[in-house]
Amino acid sequence: MHKIAVIGLGKAGLPIAGVIAKHGFEVTGVDIDERKCDIINRGMNPIPDEQGLDELIKNHGGKNIFATAKYEDARDCDFFIVIVPLFIDKVHNPDFSILEDAFRNVGKILKNGDCVVLETTVPPGTTETVVREWLEEESGLKFGEFYLAYSPERIMTGFSISRLRDFPKVIGGVDERSGNMAFEVYEKFIPKLHKVSSARTAEFIKVIEGCYRDVNIALANELFKIAGELEIDFYEARDYANHQYCNIHLPSTGVGGHCIPFYPWFLIREMERRGKYDHSNLLRTGRETNDLMINYWAEKIILECLGINKFLGEVKVCIKGITYRKGIKELINSMNLALAYLLVKKGLNVFVYDELFTEDELKKLDLRLIEPKDADLVFDCFTLRLELPKKS
Ligand SMILES: NC(=O)c1ccc[n+]([C@@H]2O[C@H](COP(=O)([O-])OP(=O)(O)OC[C@H]3O[C@@H](n4cnc5c(N)ncnc54)[C@H](O)[C@@H]3O)[C@@H](O)[C@H]2O)c1
Structure with missing residues (x-):
């Protein structure tokens, strides 16, 4: 049976590590965050919002999932799955530094006959070019002596485990042999798996x-x-x-x-x-x-404020819901948060309300909490409704 390494135990990596372990494989999880590794090895789940993950980590963490910050500990694995983040810089170019670090470290422990699969979303062509080069340079092997494929993570935060079970997943190799090899392993833990013609196609699909x-x-x-x-x-x-x-x-x-x-x-x-x-x-x-929608909404909110019988700077505006998606406590690139800051910049008397955030957490974001009923104007970022609570 293959020994599988999952590189990156984040919101995407940990659920798949759990699912693989549930199917009976020995999993070595590699993550630079030593604290997180320690938590997992104690059978505790560092991502509590993820449905079903508590149970998986309780059953497998420290048992057939061993989490470590040292790539060297995954040396006896023969199948590597990489799911570390890829960021985009200010001018929207991909920043490959984390991926490069992860693959160079995998390259150092790669052996003849091993298979590597990338899951991070990347520009089409990444796996067959830079990823292959990093692995070849570090391992001293030539592609063909190891297998290389791509299978995009298509999860949704909070529902990753059910998505891995119910949602179709694709996989494609840098060559035919790699595609077949990766498919044979993945189909043991992914029920709805489809092999596509190449890694580049799989990258493009995502x-x-x-x-x-x-x-x-x-x-x-x-x-x-x-x-x-x-x-x-x-x-x-x-x-x-x-x-x-x-x-x-x-x-x-x-x-x-x-x-x-x-x-x-x-x-x-x-x-x-x-x-x-x-x-x-x-x-x-x-x-x-x-990206320009926040300007449209800011204008609407200001026009509505002007209809209230108060000086503009005194109208208490409540932005309700600051996360980027309803119900998930995540602010990454949240346009709702951006709208709140835009209104502050325009000089409005801005408050926010989000049931997922405490007053202290909002203070750290330089935002003030208000109960919607105490505001003069409420803009609900998810329903897009403007309300005047004091009028009702
Ligand atoms: N979270 C999602 O909903 C989602 C959905 C689809 C695809 N993805 C893909 O998964 C990728 C990872 O996202 P995530 O949500 O898991 O991120 P995350 O920030 O939750 O987790 C990333 C993990 O990688 C670890 N890490 C960073 N550098 C490392 C390195 N050099 N070696 C080993 N570990 C390292 C971090 O410590 C962290 O635990 C994304 O870039 C995206 O392409 C995520």
Whole structure:
């Protein structure tokens, strides 16, 4: 039986490590966070919001999942799964430094016949180029002496374990042998697995899923603004417009989180590098449309404030819901949070309310808490409703 290493025990890596262990494999989890490794080895779950993970870690942590900060401890593994973050810099170029570090460390312990699978979302072509080079350079092996494949993580924070079980997952090799080898192992713990023709195709599948969401949200946002201008109820129109071939999304304050707002840039930047500027116009416009939604909402909020019988700077504005997604305590690239800061910058008397955050936590974000009922104006970032609680 294969001995599997999972590199990166974060929100994406730990659930899959747990699922693999549940299927009877010996798992070595490698994470630079020693504290996290220690918690896992004591059978405790460092990601409590993740449904079902408590039980998996209780049953397997410190047993057939051994977490360690030392790559050397995974030397006896023959199958490596890498899920560490890839960040995007200020000008939207991918920053490969964490991935490079992880793969160079895997390269140092790689043996003839081992298989490596990347799961982090990356620009198409990454696995067959830089990842292969890092592994070859560090291991002294040539591709062909080891196998290399890509299988995108398609989880949703909070529901990762059920997604791994119920949601189709794809896998593709840098060559045919790698694809077959990786597929044979993955199908032992992923029920709905599909082999695609290449690692590059698998990378593209994940990225275009994000692009589809981003562009469609941008379309919904644009149609929502147009409907408002034409004095049409967008939601009524959307209900009747949607059918088998039409799926107009919901409008929003923009698109947040660590995935969807970044993935279109992978393709936009690659097309720019190739001089194919006209190949990604829509992706770029979608990004801009979504990022500009906070300005649209700020204007609406200010106009509403002007209708209240108080000086503008005295109107207590409550931004309700600051996370990037409802119910998940995550602020990464949250456009709701960005809206609150934008209104502060514009000089409004801004407060926030989010049931997931305490007053102290909000203070650390330089934000003040208010109960919605005590505000003059409440903007609910998830329903997009503006309310005047004191009038009711
Ligand atoms: N969380 C999600 O919902 C989600 C969904 C789909 C895809 N993904 C993919 O998974 C990737 C990782 O996301 P995440 O949510 O798990 O991130 P995370 O921040 O929760 O976890 C990353 C983990 O990697 C560890 N790490 C960092 N550098 C390391 C290194 N050099 N060696 C070993 N470990 C290292 C960190 O200590 C951390 O525990 C993302 O970049 C994305 O491509 C995540």
